[in-house]
Amino acid sequence: MERNVSMTDDGAGRRVALAQIAPALGDVPRNLALHLEQIEAARRQHADLIVFPELSLTGYFVRDMVPDLALSPDGPEVRQLIDAAGPMAIVVGLIEESPRHRFYNVALWAEGGRVVHVHRKVYLPTYGLFDEQRYFAAGERFVAFETARFGRVGILLCEDFWHLSAAAVMQAEEIDLLICPSDSPVRGVEGPNVRISETYEQLSKAFSQLLGATVIVVNRVGFEDGLCFWGGSIAVGPDGRTIAQAPMLDPSLTLAAFDSLELRRQRLITPLGRDERLLVTIEEFNRIRRKRYE
């Protein structure tokens, strides 16, 4: 499939605003106001894209509030954000209620006055402190989409990012930019940084190099029921180098400026995507499927 515009061919820089906010639990109007503030600030700084964390319009521990907080991607709240963003693209997290009354944890990409893609979180963590499968239906697709100024983009929501298979699908989708909105709480405080933050950084650096793509993780901050969301949002270039990192623990709007030509250079240096053997992968997965399920 040929693209009209891609990060790889126009040579211009790209500015991404990492909106590391502390959403209010269960208060959509308050969070909407917070989003509008951040969008305004990002526009003043000439951002091309603003990325909010997971469930940025609702907060994380929504539990039995889920049906009360659900929105439609075509509803007035998202519309208000799209209008405020103007020419800037946005990634926002919310609860989607489907026409069949299933509730999904989603992140959507909107630009040019419309919603371009809605990603429903596939991997809903239900272990340890997490209980998402109790409240949410699981998404069933990892699909990339074309954008006006960022080439081909994929979204993985928080736990999705921990599944190698999801990243492998994104590689097969030949994405240029991988976005991971996240609500990750603190676990492990023995080192210089929160232990879990180091894993996110490692995954970001590994995936950026393996996929030859830019990776942006935006993690929220603030507290819910004693859980501390650690922030530390990060933007990593396709060469695995950190372009920008937001502070730990505190809210911030961090600008990451990309050299869009770096994608091309990196793919010349290490053409992993070119060398991928999709049919080999599919065959091997089919062999395993036959063995396991037939």
Next chain:
Amino acid sequence: MFRNPNMNTAALADQYLKINPELVTEILSRFIQAEIRRAKFERAVVGLSGGLDSSVVTFLCARALGPENVLAVTLPYKTSSESTRRDSQAVVECSGVRTIDLPITDQVDAYFARAGEASQLRLANKCARERMTVLYDQSAAFGALVVGTSNKSELLLGYGTQYGDMASAINPIGDLYKTQLRPLAQHLGVPATILAKQPTGDLWVGQTDEGELGFSYADADRLMVLLVDRRWRRAELVKAGFAPELIDRIATLIRRNHYKRRMPVIAKLSLRTMDRDFRYARDWGT
């Protein structure tokens, strides 16, 4: 009394128990700020005994909210030792918090004069609950929330009084084992005399937690971090050199005292019952 685990296991457990006091302080200060402010308060009340736990919490609150927004309440009973008073005083001076001394002897003694003589355990529980009612009243007077001082070791072992010292609105140190509080206290500038002293409920002369429990916090914390946090099985702990009696003793304490860590059991009759299928975050609506 008990055999220690082998050196490798002890070192591993100590690794799991290691904290970065600076990072923990940053997180806990923000926790206190966030949880108090979301309830529309700016201030904290702490029951200060001059021990390690309440001293750490007092310092953390002072740091998070400003010392002028923290009220340390000392609540001595007639048998409380002089060192308790001295150490509490030192914490107040070093941290700069406000303080008030409200002895509980009169009301506790008045009660037992009427109710009849009681065991040491009943007296200890009565004192703890008396202190709780005073703290909650002082929190109303001061326009503050009561900040708890139970650590993870005590909460797991059930070494505390339900609705007494275990009662609070928020607890910044409830996920830190006793041995993890020492480096944190050091970092916060808790006076050295407090760091050096034996943990005690200060109920009678020479009482210590470890004397009463029959094992040291150092041993118990190593065992619990493996058993509780790292999910080691009994056989694995025995193989690593922990005494079976210690494992069983601690596992039993944890299990038997679980009720103290939960709300009262509600008889379910309807479709949605509090804390079973009426599930909201505690921070719901704040």
